[in-house]
Amino acid sequence: MLHLPVLKSKDRDFQLAENPPTEDHHEALLELEKDGEIIVQRVTGPYIEVQTKFGRTKKIPVEKTWHHKSCGQCGHIPGYSTSIFWLNRALGLDYLDPKDQTSCTAWNYYASATSNPAAQAAVAIRNFASAYETGYFPIIHCATSFGHYKEVRQQLIHHPELRAQVRKILARLGKKLVIPEEIVHYSEWVYAMRDRIAERQVIDMSHITATVHPACHYHKLIEEDAIYTPEVYGAQRTAIITGVLNALGVNVADYSTWFDCCGFGFRHILVSRDFSRSFAVQRKIEVMIEEANPDLTVTHDTGCVTTLDQSQFAGKAHGKKVGLPVMADSQVAALAMGAHPYKVLQLHWHNTDNKAFLEKIGIDTEKTWAEFEASVQRLKDGSKQYLTWEDVG
Amino acid sequence: MGLDLSYNKYSSVSLEEKERLFEEVKSDMRYQDHALYGCYECGICVAACPSARFYDFSPRVIAQAAAREDADLMYTLMNDSVWDCSQCFSCDRCPRHNSPGTLITIMREVAVRNGLQTARKALEGYGRIIYKIMSTGTQVSPDMLQPNAFPDWGGHVGDIAENLDVWRRALPPETMHTTETSWYVSEKTLIELYLIWHMTGVMDMIKEVDEGLFDILVDVMEERLEEAGYDDVTF
Numbered sequence: 226m227l228h229l230p231v232l233k234s235k236d237r238d239f240q241l242a243e244n245p246p247t248e249d250h251h252e253a254l255l256e257l258e259k260d261g262e263i264i265v266q267r268v269t270g271p272y273i274e275v276q277t278k279f280g281r282t283k284k285i286p287v288e289k290t291w292h293h294k295s296c297g298q299c300g301h302i303p304g305y306s307t308s309i310f311w312l313n314r315a316l317g318l319d320y321l322d323p324k325d326q327t328s329c330t331a332w333n334y335y336a337s338a339t340s341n342p343a344a345q346a347a348v349a350i351r352n353f354a355s356a357y358e359t360g361y362f363p364i365i366h367c368a369t370s371f372g373h374y375k376e377v378r379q380q381l382i383h384h385p386e387l388r389a390q391v392r393k394i395l396a397r398l399g400k401k402l403v404i405p406e407e408i409v410h411y412s413e414w415v416y417a418m419r420d421r422i423a424e425r426q427v428i429d430m431s432h433i434t435a436t437v438h439p440a441c442h443y444h445k446l447i448e449e450d451a452i453y454t455p456e457v458y459g460a461q462r463t464a465i466i467t468g469v470l471n472a473l474g475v476n477v478a479d480y481s482t483w484f485d486c487c488g489f490g491f492r493h494i495l496v497s498r499d500f501s502r503s504f505a506v507q508r509k510i511e512v513m514i515e516e517a518n519p520d521l522t523v524t525h526d527t528g529c530v531t532t533l534d535q536s537q538f539a540g541k542a543h544g545k546k547v548g549l550p551v552m553a554d555s556q557v558a559a560l561a562m563g564a565h566p567y568k569v570l571q572l573h574w575h576n577t578d579n580k581a582f583l584e585k586i587g588i589d590t591e592k593t594w595a596e597f598e599a600s601v602q603r604l605k606d607g608s609k610q611y612l613t614w615e616d617v618g
Numbered sequence: 619m620g621l622d623l624s625y626n627k628y629s630s631v632s633l634e635e636k637e638r639l640f641e642e643v644k645s646d647m648r649y650q651d652h653a654l655y656g657c658y659e660c661g662i663c664v665a666a667c668p669s670a671r672f673y674d675f676s677p678r679v680i681a682q683a684a685a686r687e688d689a690d691l692m693y694t695l696m697n698d699s700v701w702d703c704s705q706c707f708s709c710d711r712c713p714r715h716n717s718p719g720t721l722i723t724i725m726r727e728v729a730v731r732n733g734l735q736t737a738r739k740a741l742e743g744y745g746r747i748i749y750k751i752m753s754t755g756t757q758v759s760p761d762m763l764q765p766n767a768f769p770d771w772g773g774h775v776g777d778i779a780e781n782l783d784v785w786r787r788a789l790p791p792e793t794m795h796t797t798e799t800s801w802y803v804s805e806k807t808l809i810e811l812y813l814i815w816h817m818t819g820v821m822d823m824i825k826e827v828d829e830g831l832f833d834i835l836v837d838v839m840e841e842r843l844e845e846a847g848y849d850d851v852t853f
């Protein structure tokens with residue numbers, strides 16, 4: 226396969242536009258609040274400031290976070306979510322894992338269109354209102370939810386009739402129309418916390434090379450909110466994930482199809498997987514291997530981990546260049562801080578073999594798997610019903 | 619087979635009907651907000667588009683048909699093209715600030731709302747997913763990981779299915795011990811979700827494309843809603 230040479234952007238200077246080309250949603254939200262139309266949930270606890278695409282400042286809450294979970298993560302790659310929670314606990318931070326949260330339902334919406342903007346906005350605001358009632362600030366685990374909630378925010382800002390409709394629906398549920406001042410993706414929290422994570426790093430990763438896949442709905446769909454910094458690719462592309470890997474000492478390798486999506490396709494991954502498999506293998510995994518030969522690839526979304534990881538099995542059967550472990554940034558960060566690869570990262574739910582990578586960073590996979598199996602045995606023989614955080618270290 | 623853009627493919631459908639559907643697309647708030655400002659015909663959207671690489675599919679053709687107000691062609695595309703889109707929004711890098719992906723979302727929605735045969739067909743085999751999200755509040759669930767559902771994902775799906783209950787109980791967050799949903803969703807939250815589906819016309823959309831699914835959903839929801847004291851779920 227012929228690929229274009231990778232263009233390095235390091236020689237280009239980062240120039241902030243004097244007048245950002247997009248509206249400032251913060252101002253728009255405060256205006257609506259002043260008019261009594263909405264409630265803006267503010268970041269009240271400690272926060273870290275980061276810079277977004279057009280140079281605006283975004284507040285990333287450090288703790289007192291309300292974790293808006295992802296159905297694809299919790300359901301099929303649970304170690305993704307478990308690692309996010311583990312990081313919070315290991316850093317001694319207060320968080321909430323709510324039971325009154327629904328999925329954003331956007332996976333279904335993008336796949337089947339069996340919904341509409343009013344329903345989608347009501348689902349989003351019901352979740353936001355639930356977070357607001359607890360005083361904890363929402364942090365969104367899934368990039369699909371993150372992207373969709375940005376769309377919902379934009380629609381609510383611009384359409385009084387939609388606001389009126391959603392307010393009426395929410396009133397019926399006994400809830401208010403609440404929009405948080407920032408829509409925060411968990412990977413932004415990992416990024417903001419990268420130095421604290423690196424301070425506690427116990428696993429050396431300086432001999433590891435990784436490629437990065439930024440999720441489409443993170444940096445393409447309502448591009449305004451994504452994190453950019455001159456230190457990463459001269460701010461020519463988002464700093465997400467790469468900034469974390471840099472802090473952990475991982476060598477981040479570039480590849481020419483970095484902007485391509487993963488092939489998830491929403492409906493395709495469920496009912497037309499031939500497309501997802503072909504795209505993931507031919508446009509992403511093979512290109513990464515040919516151009517960068519990495520030890521693993523790191524991404525930050527449910528769909529991307531799923532598609533890039535699961536598609537490699539069929540690729541192997543077709544004699545494609547595959548065999549590249551796929552992990553979320555939260556998993557890599559937790560691993561660096563000493564989290565257990567099976568009890569916390571739950572790597573047995575992943576498909577592509579990751580043992581060579583684990584061994585390369587000094588983890589004894591046989592021993593750690595045996596430890597996991599011993600814990601599971603306690604569940605099987607009835608001496609315990611569930612494993613708890615105390616059990617997984 | 620390639621995409622047939624000939625004008626006589628849907629000649630049995632009147633131009634008035636095609637225009638009515640196009641008007642429905644254009645009246646969507648997102649169309650007026652940012653979906654289409656015109657088109658340079660530059661093809662940047664196509665270069666970025668994953669679906670264009672593997673299907674006879676082009677966001678440029680869709681943007682142009684809309685920009686030219688070609689209701690006939692829009693009808694063909696609404697039937698034969700829109701379901702190939704991956705909804706990745708890579709096409710948002712359009713220099714004209716169009717969002718062909720958003721245009722496609724709207725077209726799909728109009729196709730579903732009007733019960734187009736091609737939309738029904740596109741959603742065949744998808745009903746169980748709609749059922750899952752609408753009735754349980756989480757879209758996918760651990761128990762969906764069955765080898766016969768994902769044969770192309772290899773043997774590890776079988777390992778997960780075999781160990782599902784115990785591996786779920788081995789997860790430290792207590793919300794994630796579930797197998798039929800991705801996490802525990804409270805009863806009150808489910809009722810609220812059902813009310814949203816009813817109050818926003820989503821149930822009517824489902825009825826248009828899959829009456830069997832609609833009946834099952836009504837059954838499941840009715841009982842819970844009645845128990846919670848909601849006899850009237852209309853607005």
Ligand code: SF4
Nearest residue numbers: 667704706707709719
């Ligand atoms: S949203 Fe659809 S049309 Fe746009 S780039 Fe993605 S697949 Fe192509």
Ligand code: SF4
Nearest residue numbers: 657658660661663712
């Ligand atoms: S990128 Fe925009 S202007 Fe160019 S062909 Fe696509 S829709 Fe038209």
